[in-house]
Amino acid sequence: MDTFATLIDALFSPLWTPVLVGALIGLLAFAQRWLADQPLSCSTGFANLAGYLKPGSARDPEGDWRIVFLVGIVLGGLIATLSDGAPAWQGTAAEFGRFYTALVPDSTLGSAIWWLVGGLLIGFGARLAGGCTSGHTIAGVAMGAPASLVASVVFFAVAVGTAQLAAWMLGV
Amino acid sequence: MINRRNRLFLVFGIGFGFLLSRAGATSPAIISELLLFENLRLLWVIATAVAIGAALTWLAWRLGWRARNTGEPISIQHKPFKRGLIVGAVLFGLGWAGTGVCPGTALAMIGEGKGFALWVGAGILVGSGAGTWINRRLERG
Numbered sequence: 001m002d003t004f005a006t007l008i009d010a011l012f013s014p015l016w017t018p019v020l021v022g023a024l025i026g027l028l029a030f031a032q033r034w035l036a037d038q039p040l041s042c043s044t045g046f047a048n049l050a051g052y053l054k055p056g057s058a059r060d061p062e063g064d065w066r067i068v069f070l071v072g073i074v075l076g077g078l079i080a081t082l083s084d085g086a087p088a089w090q091g092t093a094a095e096f097g098r099f100y101t102a103l104v105p106d107s108t109l110g111s112a113i114w115w116l117v118g119g120l121l122i123g124f125g126a127r128l129a130g131g132c133t134s135g136h137t138i139a140g141v142a143m144g145a146p147a148s149l150v151a152s153v154v155f156f157a158v159a160v161g162t163a164q165l166a167a168w169m170l171g172v
Numbered sequence: 173m174i175n176r177r178n179r180l181f182l183v184f185g186i187g188f189g190f191l192l193s194r195a196g197a198t199s200p201a202i203i204s205e206l207l208l209f210e211n212l213r214l215l216w217v218i219a220t221a222v223a224i225g226a227a228l229t230w231l232a233w234r235l236g237w238r239a240r241n242t243g244e245p246i247s248i249q250h251k252p253f254k255r256g257l258i259v260g261a262v263l264f265g266l267g268w269a270g271t272g273v274c275p276g277t278a279l280a281m282i283g284e285g286k287g288f289a290l291w292v293g294a295g296i297l298v299g300s301g302a303g304t305w306i307n308r309r310l311e312r313g
Contacts, residue, residue, distance in 0.1 A: 014194070018213040021195040022220025028187050029221065030228040033246050036180060037239035040188070042276040043300060050301030065181040070279055072185015077283025079186065080193030089286045097201025099208060100272055114270070115288050119278070119295015120302075121267030126275060127303020128260025130251050133274045137218065142225025145250035151261045158265025163207035166269070 014084040029138055038065070039139035043126035045070045099163065102170045129154075177241075189280040198281045200272030207269055255310045260303070 010016070029040040045066035051057055052067070081088070093101040105111050126132040129151045131140060137155065140148025195217045196202040205211035231237070232246045239246045254260070268274055273281065273292045281289035 015196050015213075016194040018195070018216035019220045021191055022217040023224050025188070025191050025195070025217065026221040026224025026228070028184065028191065029225055030232075032181075032184055033232075033239065034237070035240045036177060037242050037244075037247055039249055042274075042279075043296075046275055046296050046300040047304045050297050051304065053297075054301065065177050068178045069181040069185040069188075072182045072187075073189035073192070073276060073279040074185075074283040075182075076186040076189020076191070077193050077198060077280030078189075078285075079283075080190045080198075080280070081284040084193075089284060091287065095199070095201060097199075097204045099204035100200045103270070111288070112291050115291035116295040118267045118271035118273070119292040119297075120299040121263045121270070121295075122273065122275060122278075122292070123296035123299025123301075124303040124306075125260045125262070125264030125267060125299075126296075127300050127307055128254065128256030129264055130254045130257065130260070132264065132276070133218075133268075134276045136251065138221050138225065140251050142222050143229050143248050143250065144226070147251050147253045147257060150253075151251075151257055154258060154261035155265050155268065158262050159269040160207050160209075162266055162269035163204065167208055 012083055012085050014086045025138065026142070029142070036065075039143065040134045041066065041131070041139065042070070042073070042134040043123070043132040044135065046123060047127055098172050099167055099170075102172045103166055188276065189283055192277050192280045193284060197277050198284055198286070203272035254307070256307065 032038050032040055048060070048063045048066050049070065052059055089095060096104070104114050122132075129136065131148065131151065133152075133155065136145075136148040137152040141152055192198055195214065197214055197217065202211065202214060206214040229248060233248060236245050238244060271292050273289060275296055278289050278293045278296055282293055
């Protein structure tokens, strides 16, 4: 009975053991290839969605599943937050952590522009690179793709370097 | 719109979004702790996911596992070295470090009710559209 209660508690806790979550993500990503022969992919779905929303463009029904997958991720996040027993997100400094609290502008307009420009860099960069942390790092590196390995090394090197430099300049 | 493949990918998406949340990948604070080497839990998540994926890829190749939908051996798809790969990866790294968000986690964060992720998601959408346009121009010449 105690084991059962412990398991239930673990299921509803906000953070799971890293190796367990990693293994489940690896299995899920492989299940996509086993059942549909389609590797994990997020940024291509954003590109398809952008194409659909552009006036006068024809929809490609063959790419619908990529957008359905994106909708699923939103629902997955909703289910996760409804079942973790933690208070709802308030956007406090503690929730953003000391680095992003110092980095992002304080004003409502300034922060909105910051998030939007950051998103533009992410979307534009992912299209130029041909994938993101899902398609290149989790799926591509696991399949031994050289281009994905190079892209992933650059993703991490630039992100770590930028964050370390910014943290040093901000003194946080 | 409602067919077997779309239903399947709705379930895959729900699973992926849920796991990203339980991993802590949807917390900007935890992302910054990864990039500043203060808490490496997300590194272990990514490393385990890649290791499991690589082991299964090897087994599938070695034992000739077949995909359920095609009946053919599971394909091993290598993304190409695109002309914009390095520049794109640098821009992606800057955006990732600047916001603590990537395309997959942006969506899970929206589901979690993190309002700022709507701005990031809108940026990713517009940026993806612009990136597709540039890719076409690069491919043409």
